[in-house]
Amino acid sequence: xxxxxxxxxxxxxxxxxxxxxxxxxxxxxxxxxxxxxxxxxxxxxxxxxxxxxxxxxxxxxxxxxxxxxxxxxxxxxxxxxxxxxxxxxxxxxxxxxxxxxxxxxxxxxxxxxxxxxxxxxxxxxxxxxxxxxxxxxxxxxxxxxxxxxxxxxxxxxxxxxxxxxxxxxxxxxxxxxxxxxxxxxxxxxxxxxxxxxxxxxxxxxxxxxxxxxxxxxxxxxxxxxxxxxxxxxxxxxxxxxxxxxxxxxxxxxxxxxxxxxxxxxxxxxxxxxxxxxxxxxxxxxxxxxxxxxxxxxxxxxxxxxxxxxxxxxxxx
Amino acid sequence: xxxxxxxxxxxxxxxxxxxxxxxxxxxxxxxxxxxxxxxxxxxxxxxxxxxxxxxxxxxxxxxxxxxxxxxxxxxxxxxxxxxxxxxxxxxxxxxxxxxxxxxxxxxxxxxxxxxxxxxxxxxxxxxxxxxxxxxxxxxxxxxxxxxxxxxxxxxxxxxxxxxxxxxxxxxxxxxxxxxxxxxxxxxxxxxxxxxxxxxxxxxxxxxxxxxxxxxxxxxxxxxxxxxxxxxxxxxxxxxxxxxxxxxxxxxxxxxxxxxxxxxxxxxxxxxxxxxxxxxxxxxxxxxxxxxxxxxxxxxxxxxxxxxxxxxxxxxxxxxxxxxxxxxxxxxxxxxxxxxxxxxxxxxxxxxxxxxxxxxxxxxxxxxxxxxxxxxxxxxxxxxxxxxxxxxxxxxxxxxxxxxxxxxxxxxxxxxxxxxxxxxxxxxxxxxxxxxxxxxxxxxxxxxxxxxxxxxxxxxxxxxxxxxxxxxxxxxxxxxxxxxxxxxxxxxxxxxxxxxxxxxxxxxxxxxxxxxxxxxxxxxxxxxxxxxxxxxxxxxxxxxxxxxxxxxxxxxxxxxxxxxxx
Numbered sequence: 094x095x096x097x098x099x100x101x102x103x104x105x106x107x108x109x110x111x112x113x114x115x116x117x118x119x120x121x122x123x124x125x126x127x128x129x130x131x132x133x134x135x136x137x138x139x140x141x142x143x144x145x146x147x148x149x150x151x152x153x154x155x156x157x158x159x160x161x162x163x164x165x166x167x168x169x170x171x172x173x174x175x176x177x178x179x180x181x182x183x184x185x186x187x188x189x190x191x192x193x194x195x196x197x198x199x200x201x202x203x204x205x206x207x208x209x210x211x212x213x214x215x216x217x218x219x220x221x222x223x224x225x226x227x228x229x230x231x232x233x234x235x236x237x238x239x240x241x242x243x244x245x246x247x248x249x250x251x252x253x254x255x256x257x258x259x260x261x262x263x264x265x266x267x268x269x270x271x272x273x274x275x276x277x278x279x280x281x282x283x284x285x286x287x288x289x290x291x292x293x294x295x296x297x298x299x300x301x302x303x304x305x306x307x308x309x310x311x312x313x314x315x316x317x318x319x320x321x322x323x324x325x326x327x328x329x330x331x332x333x334x335x336x337x338x339x340x341x342x343x344x345x346x347x348x349x350x351x352x353x354x355x356x357x358x359x360x361x362x363x364x365x366x367x368x369x370x371x372x373x374x375x376x377x378x379x380x381x382x383x384x385x386x387x388x389x390x391x392x393x394x395x396x397x398x399x400x401x402x403x404x405x406x407x408x409x
Numbered sequence: 410x411x412x413x414x415x416x417x418x419x420x421x422x423x424x425x426x427x428x429x430x431x432x433x434x435x436x437x438x439x440x441x442x443x444x445x446x447x448x449x450x451x452x453x454x455x456x457x458x459x460x461x462x463x464x465x466x467x468x469x470x471x472x473x474x475x476x477x478x479x480x481x482x483x484x485x486x487x488x489x490x491x492x493x494x495x496x497x498x499x500x501x502x503x504x505x506x507x508x509x510x511x512x513x514x515x516x517x518x519x520x521x522x523x524x525x526x527x528x529x530x531x532x533x534x535x536x537x538x539x540x541x542x543x544x545x546x547x548x549x550x551x552x553x554x555x556x557x558x559x560x561x562x563x564x565x566x567x568x569x570x571x572x573x574x575x576x577x578x579x580x581x582x583x584x585x586x587x588x589x590x591x592x593x594x595x596x597x598x599x600x601x602x603x604x605x606x607x608x609x610x611x612x613x614x615x616x617x618x619x620x621x622x623x624x625x626x627x628x629x630x631x632x633x634x635x636x637x638x639x640x641x642x643x644x645x646x647x648x649x650x651x652x653x654x655x656x657x658x659x660x661x662x663x664x665x666x667x668x669x670x671x672x673x674x675x676x677x678x679x680x681x682x683x684x685x686x687x688x689x690x691x692x693x694x695x696x697x698x699x700x701x702x703x704x705x706x707x708x709x710x711x712x713x714x715x716x717x718x719x720x721x722x723x724x725x726x727x728x729x730x731x732x733x734x735x736x737x738x739x740x741x742x743x744x745x746x747x748x749x750x751x752x753x754x755x756x757x758x759x760x761x762x763x764x765x766x767x768x769x770x771x772x773x774x775x776x777x778x779x780x781x782x783x784x785x786x787x788x789x790x791x792x793x794x795x796x797x798x799x800x801x802x803x804x805x806x807x808x809x810x811x812x813x814x815x816x817x818x819x820x821x822x823x824x825x826x827x828x829x830x831x832x833x834x835x836x837x838x839x840x841x842x843x844x845x846x847x848x849x850x851x852x853x854x855x856x857x858x859x860x861x862x863x864x865x866x867x868x869x870x871x872x873x874x875x876x877x878x879x880x881x882x883x884x885x886x887x888x889x890x891x892x893x894x895x896x897x898x899x900x901x902x903x904x905x906x907x908x909x910x911x912x913x914x915x916x917x918x919x920x921x922x923x924x925x926x927x928x929x930x931x932x933x934x935x936x937x938x939x940x941x942x943x944x945x946x947x948x949x950x951x952x953x954x955x956x957x958x959x960x961x962x963x964x965x966x967x968x969x970x971x972x973x974x
Contacts, residue, residue: 169853181853192853209445211463211851226463227851233463250830252462265785270462271775274784292827309825315787318825335827358824 101339101401103354103385105368107145109396111138116388118160118332119375119396122167127184128386129170130375130396133157137172139184142379145398151182153190160203164210169227171213173204179215181227194225196232202330203245207252207269214255214269216243222257224269234272238265244330245288249295256298256312258289264300266312278310280317287330293337303327307345307355321345323362324353329374329390336378336385339401344385346373352387352399369393421760422717422732422741423774432457432466434769437481437752441488444713444757445847449771450479450493456503458491458849461756464773467849470503472510483524485532488846492535492549494520500537502549505846514552518542521587526613528596534613536590536599544590544601546613557611558618559588559603561680589632593656594639597664602630602644608654610690612664619667621680622687624652632708636715637757641735642691643718645709650698651720653735654691695737706731708753712760719762721750728766730774745772 113134120129127148128140137151137158156175163170169191170182179201181192199218206213212233213225222236222243239259246257248269258264262283266276278298288301297318298310307321324347333345341357352366352373366387375388375396383401434452441448446467447459454476460467470491477497484491490511491503498519502511518539526532537554538544545554589602592613601609606627610620624630624644632645635656642654658666670686697718707723715735722729728745730753748766755762762774783789 166850183853191855193856209462209848209851211460211467211848226465227853228460228463228465228467229854230856231465271778273778273781275781277785277787279787294826294828294830297825297827318823319821337828341827357827358822360821 102364103366103383103399104402105366105397106384106400107398108368109138109140109145109147109398110394111147112136112394112396114157114394115371115391116375116394116396117158119377119386119388120161120163121377121379121384121386122163123165123380124167125380125382127163127167128377128396128398129161129163130386130388131158131161131172132388132394133391135174137161137170137182139170140396142384149184151190153180153182154178156200159201162205162213164206164227165208166210169206169210171204171206173201173215173217175200177201177217179204179213179225181213181230192227192230194223194230194232196223196235197221199242202242205246205248207248208250209252212252212269214246214248214257216246216257216259218242220259222246222255222267224255224272236267236272236274238267239263241285244286245290245332247290249291250293251295254291254295256289256291258286258300260285260287260303262286262302264289264298264310264312266298276312276315278312278315278317280308287326288332290332290334293335299333299335299343301326301331301333301345307333307343309343309357319357319360321355321360323355324351325349329372331372331374332376334376334378336383338379338381339383344376344378346376346387346389348372350389350393352376352385366399368397369395421714422712422719422776423743423760423762424741424777425743425774426745426772427761427775428464428773430459430464430771430773431769432459435765435771436479436769438754438763438765438771439482439484439491440754440757440763441484441847442486442757442845443488443847444759444761446488446849447754447763447771448482448484448491449765450482450495452478452769454479454495456482456491456493458505459771460849460851463851467851468505468508470505470508470510472501474513475499475501475510480520481522481524483535485525485530486527487530487844489530490525490532492523492525494523494537500535500547500549506849512549514547514549516545516547516554522589524592526596527592527594534596536592538587538590541587544588544599546599546616555616557590557599557601557616559601559609560605560607561609561618561621561683587631589630589644591633591635593635593658593663594660595663597662598658598667600633600635600642602633602646604629606630606646608633608642608644608687608691610667610687612667614664618683619671620687620690621683622654622691623684625693626650631706634710636711637713638715641694641711641715643709643711645706645720647705649703649705650696651706651709651718652693653695653697653718655694656690657692658690695733695735697731697733697737697739699731707750710753710755712755713757717755719753719755721753721764725749728764730762730764743774745774 112132115133116130117133118131126142128142129137131137135154135157139149141148154174154176158172158174160173161170168185171179173179177197179194180190183191197217197219201215201217204213204215211227213227214222216222220239222238223232224234226233238257239261241259241261243257243259248255253269255267255269262285264278264286265274268275284302284304286300286302290299298312301307305326308317309319310317321343324345331346336342336344343355343357345353347353350369354364356363369389371390371392373387373389377386385399386396388396435449436452437450439448445461447461449457456470457466458468477495480494482491482493489505491505493501496519499513499515500523501513504511520537520539522538524536526534533550535547537547543559544557547554591600597613599611599613606624608622609618611618626648628646628648630644630646634643639660640656642656644652705723706720709720711718718733720731726749728748728750730743732741733739748768750764751767752765760776764772783791
């Protein structure tokens with residue numbers, strides 16, 4: 094595979110199979126011991142990151158699952174599904190769905206725990222963002238967030254802000270305590286924003302738009318600071334993330350079946366990870382190790398694990 | 410709370426009741442250091458801890474021995490412990506995280522107000538102000554108590570109070586009317602306000618009175634409170650005046666500073682010397698009173714940043730809060746429901762005030778929110794009043810070239826720092842090595858059994874996707890629905906309505922949703938108790954089931970039917 098400026102390139106380590114349909118989301122747990130993947134086959138799979146064995150299969154959703162999020166202690170998982178519900182799963186106790194959060198009137202597309210894990214935010218095709226109380230399952234707020242499906246929600250590092258993005262071309266920042274809109278990020282042309290998330294320190298927002306561009310915004314100034322291009326993203330909502338374990342990079346999937354890595358500061362493509370046989374629509378970076386997980390669409394249906402190359406770690 | 414976002418122009422004090430919390434009969438409240446949890450002592454002896462972010466009950470501290478009404482609650486500095494005093498003369502120390510009682514001490518008298526030593530994270534010392542005698546320092550480990558001196562007699566005897574086993578007075582004088590007392594910020598000094606209208610500064614280690622500050626007017630001191638940063642002190646006296654003092658001693662090492670000032674001068678004219686030292690410790694800056702109605706004040710305290718002072722009217726049946734700024738101007742009078750107020754607290758960081766009424770309900774006062782329209786679209790500019798718009802001469806000219814020029818004045822090569830986190834200036838003395846308890850883990854309460862029928866089929870072992878997959882759960886769902894046609898949609902729908910009372914016994918919550926949320930509710934929602942009508946009228950709906958979902962038992966796939974569209 095093409096090796097760019099990056100000194101030790103990532104290479105394919107394992108391929109995890111088992112999903113019956115496209116993989117829609119992959120996430121590492123906050124302590125890095127587990128990897129969860131969600132699929133259009135309505136099931137979530139939880140894998141161990143040490144030996145990549147399957148630890149649990151969570152079923153209960155009535156339709157495909159689009160997104161998932163771990164609680165901060167890694168014990169609970171919440172998942173967003175086309176069956177209009179968000180479900181909370183307890184991984185420590187028989188992996189049964191503990192709670193079902195209902196209220197959205199259309200597909201729930203994205204979900205996220207807040208850092209204190211007492212609230213969950215979810216975005217839906219019904220154009221609203223809902224904030225739920227974990228303990229009782231009550232819907233605390235319904236934010237009239239957008240005028241098109243909400244594609245992503247994320248909490249800032251201290252939990253006080255929520256960012257939401259939508260196909261209406263806007264990213265909005267909300268106060269999570271009282272539900273008020275604080276800022277709207279909009280560019281001159283407003284291509285649908287397919288993903289948004291906060292930087293680790295909560296000062297910047299990484300937003301992906303369906304014109305194959307990723308932008309890093311300083312949201313309090315309302316201006317973007319960096320642009321990352323070179324990948325293909327015009328149809329699907331592909332998440333992007335920061336890789337901070339060995340230098341600062343931006344990692345994203347792409348519809349040309351590769352995983353792209355850009356250097357955060359120089360914006361150059363550091364590496365393209367090839368291997369999937371369909372568009373890569375899910376990526377996640379391990380919190381402490383140099384490991385990336387990616388999931389792909391229906392022709393591929395696998396989750397691939399990439400690690401920084403060491404002779405003994407390469408899989409043939 | 411993002412400090413940069415709070416609008417400095419709108420005064421940072423609350424204006425309206427935002428919400429109320431009800432759970433049992435609450436009598437007294439206290440915020441933890443960061444304002445993320447609110448502890449409330451109840452009339453049945455238990456303490457309720459509210460998660461202030463979600464406004465839900467996070468924990469209840471209950472014990473079979475603690476059944477008497479609580480008179481005060483106090484958090485330890487890093488939020489691990491709560492001290493509660495009750496009418497059965499007891500003090501109970503609780504471990505917050507596991508909800509268990511650590512120790513319980515019975516004193517000679519009921520304590521009106523107790524507080525833990527603020528300097529340490531595992532406090533063993535606490536200050537208790539009993540109903541009708543001098544304040545005592547109680548050691549929670551062995552239950553021993555030390556009476557604090559409340560007066561400096563001219564002969565100088567009262568200044569050296571040796572520690573006595575139980576509440577015996579060293580000079581045998583009759584008990585005093587309740588004396589107010591508080592620790593300073595780090596707990597090395599105790600400030601007492603006695604019935605003669607004097608403030609005494611007592612060293613908490615050697616129980617020596619080191620300074621005396623007489624209050625003008627000399628009337629009984631009912632409350633004495635420090636601001637959060639330790640810079641200001643207020644006293645509430647029987648002469649209906651709240652006085653604010655500037656603390657002239659340094660925040661850290663105040664006791665040492667005071668010791669140095671006392672020096673080793675002659676022992677004569679001791680009281681004069683103490684008063685002289687007192688002038689170097691506190692300086693009277695403001696007096697607040699209501700000259701017209703001359704009301705007595707109750708539960709006065711500072712705002713989190715010390716910029717505002719709030720006091721409640723102690724008049725019968727009134728629930729009125731008065732807010733002054735530090736310059737002395739009365740900025741607001743908040744009037745609550747017709748239930749007398751019994752306790753008050755200002756949030757440590759946010760412009761929020763919490764008041765407890767005699768009915769046992771906690772009211773949350775917050776700023777009245779006016780929608781910031783420019784937040785919704787960056788090029789919105791809000792105008793105060795109508796402005797006449799005069800267009801430019803060339804405004805509507807077609808200039809194709811200049812339109813296409815898009816200035817990219819952003820230097821994309823600048824370094825961006827995505828990792829550094831700024832220290833929170835509101836908590837300057839937080840020590841990263843100490844583990845602060847800000848949140849109690851939220852354990853989701855399992856759903857009611859009817860719903861579990863739908864959620865079968867999860868497994869821990871490696872299994873074929875066919876085996877554990879959806880057909881099974883769909884079947885179960887269908888079964889579930891045909892068995893309970895009317896009730897299961899309600900169960901599921903009821904979960905989501907923000908206005909509904911929570912399912913758990915005894916807990917009622919009213920919530921005022923945002924304005925937009927209300928509109929959404931009105932447009933689409935009806936009370937879930939009513940029969941669910943068929944859906945599918947909105948043209949914007951992307952609901953794949955379209956119209957005509959009949960909820961009376963006929964099942965379309967496994968959809969959870971709802972009433973909102």
